Amino acid sequence: MYLSDQSPYYQDLFRTEGIDIQSISAANLDQIPFTTKTDIEKHNTAFEAINRKSIVEYVTTSGTLGEPISIALGQTDLERLAYNESQSLGLCGITDEDTILITTTLDKRFMAGMAYYLGATKIGATVIRSGIGDLHFQLDNLNRYRPTTLIAVPSFAHKLGLFLNTQNIDPANCSIKKIICIGEPIRNADLTPNTLHSKLTDLWNCPLFSTYASTEMATAFTECEHGNGGHLLPELMIVEVVDDEGKKVEDGDLGEVVATPLGIMGTPLLRYKTGDMARLYNEPCICGRNTPRLGPIEGRKKHLIKLKGTSVYPQQIENVLHQIDGINQYLLELSHNELDMDDLCIYLAITDDLNIETVSNQLSEQLRVRPQITFISDKEMSLKLKAHKSRKPSKLLDLRISN
Ligand SMILES: [Zn+2]
The missing domain is CATH 3.30.300.30 (ANL, C-terminal domain)
Structure with a gap:
């Protein structure tokens, strides 16, 4: 297996814990101890499974819970990200007919903006790399290119909508026909729209899609048109939701999201405790997909x-x-x-x-x-x-x- 051959951290872990990795499958994955953010902070380079020559890029986490950690990406990781985001945008109904205004950070070692760019271009959509802030520049992009889709932090989409009003433009009648929301929840714990969702809908009068991902898991959960929680891409990740003792919680109960992203080359992680609290739903979605769905992030465990x-x-x-x-x-x-x-x-x-x-x-x-x-x-x-x-x-x- 790749990790026992390539990852110094996991080689050491398997040796000290006496784990025969050949005997581990998705069914008995819980025999492997969790990996925490602190583990990565302490042994950051030992998690790198490729040498510098094969690393195409370093990205870092946002560091909202402490020091940012580095994640090394290999060539296949970029391809995997492009696939992940193309599937994720596909869930929101994005096609090669769409023009997407990306208002998230595309530099500063940030993974998300780059992932959207890769996914959108893989689909064949047209991308405007607008970046964060600068309302007048966003307006210029709206006027020039008439984007059909906005990718934004919800509170920024709200701010932009209010700004358009001051410019005598009704956001509900502009070219934007859907908004992909990242970074802040737009639903309550029971999946009903929250106040931020209602405020955005009042302004823009278009469907909103929530998406959740993190640099460490490099995989997104994205809502379909029914807004029933973010669909898991099962070919890219195994997800668990656990209680304080590390035991799996019941379907629909609140717990910590634990991610095992699959097919990672640069910085592979096993049973990574994200620190994010959410609920997992296993019953099929109204859209007909059978993949598990993750509800909104209700909080960070440490906070x-x-x-x-x-x-x-x-x-x-x-x-x-x-x-x-x-x-x-x-x-x-x-x-x-x-x-x-x-x-x-x-x-x-x-x-x-x-x-x-x-x-x-x-x-x-x-x-x-x-x-x-x-x-x-x-x-x-x-x-x-x-x-x-x-x-x-x-x-x-x-x-x-x-x-
Ligand atoms: Zn669905």
Whole structure:
């Protein structure tokens, strides 16, 4: 097997754990210990299964949970990514007739933008590599090329839609006919559309498709037109969802996503614990596909907050904030207090006469928590958001992890 021949880390693991890799199949994969982000951080180069001459590219994770880790890609990994994304875009109904505006980062060692580019061109679609931000440049692209599909972080798609309104353009009547949403969930845990989804639909009046992937697993889960969770590409990955003890949870129960991507050349991983919490559904989808579907990411395992005995994920707080009118921007700051308990401070930049009580009551009603809330100006918010360097527009500062 490739890993026992090529991966120094797994050679060592199989030897110390006494694992005969020949006897392992998908059915008894659970005999292999999990690989964690910390394992990769500690032994990053030992995970590389090819030499530098065969590495065509290095990409890194976003580092939202600590130091970014390097993933080496070989030539076949690029081809695999192109296949993965062509299948994934195919689930959203993208064909060679489409023109796609990619508004995610295409450089900075980022895998996602490059993967979309490879997949879209493999399908034969036309691509506009627009990159992140710059609303006037996005408008220029919309006017010049009349793209049919937008690939964007949902909150950016929202911002772009509002900007078009200020330019006397109705997003619902522009050339965009579907939006592929990455990085932020657009559904509630029960798969119903969340507030962000509704706000986007109100603006753009077109179907939204959620897609979830990570640099380490190099494989995407993407929704079909029924929005019933992201379909697994079973030829590219084995997925497990496990509880705190590492045992598989029941179908539809919340647990940590564990990924074993298949056919990786550069940095192959076995049973990688992603840290992402979600639910897996095995019953066939309305679309007729039998592949398992993954629900929205409900939180990051490490970001779980315990506030006076109530456990809550930052994502749940964000979902409530999205429902409240008058919030321009927000930042969640997590820290440990002097008693080593979790503390959450929510910074809000607001538009009109919103008061703290309204926000506090909403959080209390829906999540039974009353964190500290501070109103700050838009300028102060921009400074705070700029202060932490991230490629993603992060709205969470977890001082418990980086300290
Ligand atoms: Zn489906």
